[in-house]
Amino acid sequence: MQLGTRIRALALASAGVFVVAACGGNNSTPSLNLAPAAQQILRVNTGVEPNSFDPTQQTFTYEAAVGRNTFQALLQAKADLSDVQAAAAKSYDVSSDGLTYTFHLQPNAKWSDGKPVTASDWVYGFQHFLNPALAAGYVDPFFDGTIAGAQNYGSVDVSSASAIDSFLSGLGLSAPDANTFVIKLQHPAAYFKWVATLWVAVPLRKDVVESAAGGTFPSTDTTKPEVWANKASTIIGNGPFKISEIASKDHVTMVPNPNYWGGTAKLQQIIYYYISDGNTEFSKYQTGALDIANVPLADVTVVKGDAVLSKQAHLYPQLTTYWMDFNAKKAPFDNPKVRLAFAKAIDRDKLANDVQHGTAKGIASFIPNGMAGYDTSDNTQSFDPTAAKKLLSDAGVTAATLNNFKLLTRNTTGSKTLNQFIVDQWNTNLGLNIQLDVIDSKTVTSRIRKGNFDIYGPSGWGADYPDQQDWMDVWFAGSCGSLNFGCPTLAGYDALVQKADTELSQSQRNADYLTAQKMLIDQAAGAFIYQPYEYDLVQSYVSFTHTAFDDQYAPGDQNYFSAYITTH
């Protein structure tokens, strides 16, 4: 999951479903108190215009917020994240060797133009997505490692149409009949059911793509296959909503898809605005021009002290963890003791309360609260300045050596404030004098990818889906420079995680991932610092079901099908 400009992978701390409703939870009463149809309009800010309205090409949460509503994946997460449930597939079977997934599609599923959705549309959608010439950003983390034949994704000659065609036709995708979609895997992958919930794994209409492109095109073509996604009239989806208007750079409007198999949504319009400035979003909410808005960090105390706004504010945990990276290819950070000393010298509760104004929770482990694998039994990284100092002296590292190092910081308010707090903690608790090195964001990314830094943070990870596999591969040796930047050497870690990834028994997987997480904590692969919460304002007349991580950007955006506006 991209932790981009703003992260909206949301999780739920305790369990299950969170209902935000008018008038203090009278949502359980059978009468919905529905506002008239003309008022069934939901106005939300997603911050940035989607780079594409083709869900297979989307990689950011603000894009998937549109993709998830206009197209529907095979499966979706249950509200409590314990398992998957039916979506575009009514049910699915897994062969006993764990290699073949058979999806039984909803028999009366229709496209937004009324034509039936067939299994061959699914094959076409997956092939479009897996075409290496189109270079979709979300292919390689999940699909080239799972779908049979896709392991050759990286070696296909993208200038040769025949090479691409033979790669695509060799993929383990088939449609034995109109309602059955079969996917063969390279190796057993118990987490594949979660992969099938991703917004990129959707069907596409070959006839629509080709007619928008003005005819058939070779698979090497990179522009014609995307023409359809630029016009509302040719974005034909299988989701509960369809796009009615694309006002570039300003907003996108979605209306109910009357042909959706599950019925018609109550909301008559969803408008996603692209307001990049948090203060502008907040002002607009206060004038009543937005129904849901995020509270900028600087205004959290204002909202908490405001009689009206504080009643509309909700705290939603996110399935995200932040940590600090130490360049483990450089002495003395190649020594786990030194890294651990730094990890133990951060007062995480103070961070959550003072820096994040209570919109975060300190965490000293990797997997966040709200998903499988969350475990706080290992407190090796917990705040303990005395033990931290002892670790440093045991490692034989002097303050003079460490003072030469800098904390690489992105030139954003959030990063600067956080990192100033972190260095203050280190300088106070370890008796050091480390400085910040603040540079523009793109340059920071380019430097950390090349390993050209001492300490960097905050690094973060947000769940793509609530399975540990999505998290543990961050620390593979092969993920150095792309998913993790400290690149610590963790003996036996890769083999253990790979074993758990292909293991079919869930209890064995959980046990293996737990051992792997212990390695990350004990050897301080990173100094895990906090789990963020989303602090959002929701107008009292908006009713929606908030399901943990499944929300892509704004709370409830995965269940807008069941959302509605109450009389007001």
Add this chain to the structure above:
Amino acid sequence: MAVIAGRPNRGALLPSRLSALSSSRAGSLAIFIIRRILWMIPIVFFVILITFFLMHLAPGSPWDRTGGRQLSSVVTHNLDIKYGLNKPEYQQFGLYLWNVAHFDFGLSYQYEGKTVTALIGEGVPYTATIGVLAFLIIVPIGVLLGVLAALRQNTRTDFITMGFATAAASFPNFVVGALMVVVFSVEMARWTQHAFFLPAADFGLDDHLIMPVITLSLLPIAYTARLTRASTLDTIRQDYVRTAWAKGLSERLVVLKHVLKNSLIPVVTTLGPTFAFLVTGSVIVETVFNIPGIGRAFVVAVTSRDYPMILGTTVLFSIVIAVANLAVDVLYVFIDPRVRLT
């Protein structure tokens, strides 16, 4: 056709029709304009050259992500092929020039399948509307304040107008913009129970325009007022103005006929760049009021290293600035009869 010392006279090589033109005032103006337009070609070339290499020198690739999952080398390799970034830079440059000569500014890296021309075309109307409106306010108000201050030098009128100009120039427009939003949108909505307030953000051809246009105008108004005041003070001390007063002309006649025309020359010089600045968009105003204009698009393109979009907007800006300066030079002819264009 006169030949002097074996060299053709100036204009002798021009077709006779053109040379006939060049002898008249309108004709020389036409030739001047054509020459200046042709000069834009090398200007745009050097703008492209410098921008192209500076932007490739800047660290970071278009495919680097701000955080989280970075694209794998397989995907970035295929993206490089898709957008031609796998070729050597001089080849990319040559190809870009070739395409620009055919008015093809390429595909944006940020928006799948969208051309730079389309993206710029989407942003320009927003920015231009606000820029032109601001310009229409700036010129009369700025000049009026400046002339008033000069004619009433060292009186209360002078202190108030110049005090306003100094304040307007000192407050950064992100402060002015944000402050106006708080007062006229948020607080006003609260006081009036949502009955009357200005919209906090977004573009619209109605009351949405008020705050962005005012925010954008303040600094140029202040600047124009100060400049007008200085040049007017200079002009009213000239002998011919004194003569005009001595003839017993009314103040209105002296100011409008004798003072204003001459004192406006330095003001006109700055109006060209001001106009160019206004219609190429203010990032801050566009961000604070969430206007989908070209100024913000340019900054987003720079921070995300969207090379074709950076080049496309830079070329557009350079052309706008060149045209604005040309317009100023042409305006001189009409304001100041001493000016001859060559």
